[in-house]
Amino acid sequence: MIQRDPDDELFARQIADALASRKPPTAIIASNSAVALATVAILQRMNLRWPRDVSLLAFDEPVWADIVRPPLAVVRHPTRELAAQVWKRLLERLQSPDRRPKRITLDTRLVPRASLGPPRALRKGRSRES
Secondary structure: OOOOOOOHHHHHHHHHHHHHOOOOOOEEEEOOHHHHHHHHHHHHHOOOOOOOOOEEEEOOOOOOOOOOOOOOEEEEOOHHHHHHHHHHHHHHHHHOOOOOOOOOOOOOEEEOOOOOOOOHHHHOOOOOOO
């Protein structure tokens, strides 16, 4: 796992190192729009394309996801419902600080787009183990 550093050059080096490793990742999952945008810029500077070189998925839905080429696959989450639940839990916590935390699960949806593809090894017609 790579964490985005405020220094995009360090982030770029981490991505380059991961992709050049003996067992490179077949996909990058960006945790939000800012990380996705930085990753797209880094891959473009490295002359890498998705999904030819690595699949790309964003856990968020940037407004630009469907205008980059190829379009970026995303995990869509219910932003309004998430905000409403956070606000509700915050008010409950302020009223009852000793109340136990409560786990809330919200539905997400994968929006597959052309940024996802099979791992390189499978595209070359061999198994990942070879």
